[in-house]
Amino acid sequence: MTRVTIIAEAVVAERIIEDLLRLGASGYTRTEAEGRGSRGVRASEWEGKNQKIETVVRPAVAEAVFDHLVQDYFEHFAVIAYAHPVEVVRGEKYG
Amino acid sequence: MTRVTIIAEAVVAERIIEDLLRLGASGYTRTEAEGRGSRGVRASEWEGKNQKIETVVRPAVAEAVFDHLVQDYFEHFAVIAYAHPVEVVRGEKYG
Amino acid sequence: MTRVTIIAEAVVAERIIEDLLRLGASGYTRTEAEGRGSRGVRASEWEGKNQKIETVVRPAVAEAVFDHLVQDYFEHFAVIAYAHPVEVVRGEKYG
Numbered sequence: 294m295t296r297v298t299i300i301a302e303a304v305v306a307e308r309i310i311e312d313l314l315r316l317g318a319s320g321y322t323r324t325e326a327e328g329r330g331s332r333g334v335r336a337s338e339w340e341g342k343n344q345k346i347e348t349v350v351r352p353a354v355a356e357a358v359f360d361h362l363v364q365d366y367f368e369h370f371a372v373i374a375y376a377h378p379v380e381v382v383r384g385e386k387y388g
Numbered sequence: 389m390t391r392v393t394i395i396a397e398a399v400v401a402e403r404i405i406e407d408l409l410r411l412g413a414s415g416y417t418r419t420e421a422e423g424r425g426s427r428g429v430r431a432s433e434w435e436g437k438n439q440k441i442e443t444v445v446r447p448a449v450a451e452a453v454f455d456h457l458v459q460d461y462f463e464h465f466a467v468i469a470y471a472h473p474v475e476v477v478r479g480e481k482y483g
Numbered sequence: 484m485t486r487v488t489i490i491a492e493a494v495v496a497e498r499i500i501e502d503l504l505r506l507g508a509s510g511y512t513r514t515e516a517e518g519r520g521s522r523g524v525r526a527s528e529w530e531g532k533n534q535k536i537e538t539v540v541r542p543a544v545a546e547a548v549f550d551h552l553v554q555d556y557f558e559h560f561a562v563i564a565y566a567h568p569v570e571v572v573r574g575e576k577y578g
Contacts, residue, residue, distance in 0.1 A: 377472060
């Protein structure tokens with residue numbers, strides 16, 4: 294399974310969560326964070342409160358989420374996303 | 389070393405932390421999270437406030453924690469757990 | 484890229500963040516956590532509120548951060564740090 298971490302402005306966090314669930318995630322957690330970042334080439338710097346969204350999904354779902362973020366959010370919003378594999382306790386069933 | 393992340397209802401978080409320390413963890417962090425999830429096959433959906441517990445332990449301790457969670461919590465409580473290897477800064481000594 | 488997690492007493496968190504940015508990180512997030520830990524050999528146990536600082540950086544920056552933490556913080560402050568590789572969504576540019 295793949296754990297995806299997304300750090301986003303509060304204004305888009307709700308919408309990103311809806312997208313996650315629609316793309317196949319069966320759950321998520323969200324925590325308030327404070328921070329600073331750069332979106333890179335087109336970077337408008339952001340600083341202050343943001344939301345950290347985490348979800349554990351199948352690798353194919355992670356790919357779909359990444360593609361979606363790049364297409365629909367990266368140009369206009371401060372969104373950072375990264376992923377790494379995790380071993381999930383057996384007995385669980387994730388989307 | 390193995391980083392174990394456990395997401396649990398507030399009602400069992402305290403008990404899980406006691407279990408972690410008893411099973412060999414030398415520390416933990418706990419953060420408030422909001423979220424939504426599914427426990428899988430017997431899934432009662434949960435939604436709302438929960439606690440994210442993180443600990444860095446030896447792989448054998450991680451295994452013991454996972455076994456314990458499956459045996460004592462998975463049937464009756466909304467608990468999600470996953471793990472991945474981490475490199476710990478030298479000079480540290482974890483349980 | 485490498486994701487570095489640092490757990491530190493509130494009293495040094497601000498200074499560690501300044502160090503991170505000076506050493507090449509282009510951003511970070513910080514969340515409030517509660518917890519308990521041991522610093523190891525010279526361990527003064529700590530318990531209570533602390534800060535979890537996360538940053539995604541190039542491996543060389545992670546190394547520099549780790550060396551710096553060991554040299555300047557480990558002896559006198561309760562600081563725990565660990566790292567693991569992550570895949571970052573393309574389009575991003577991190578320090």
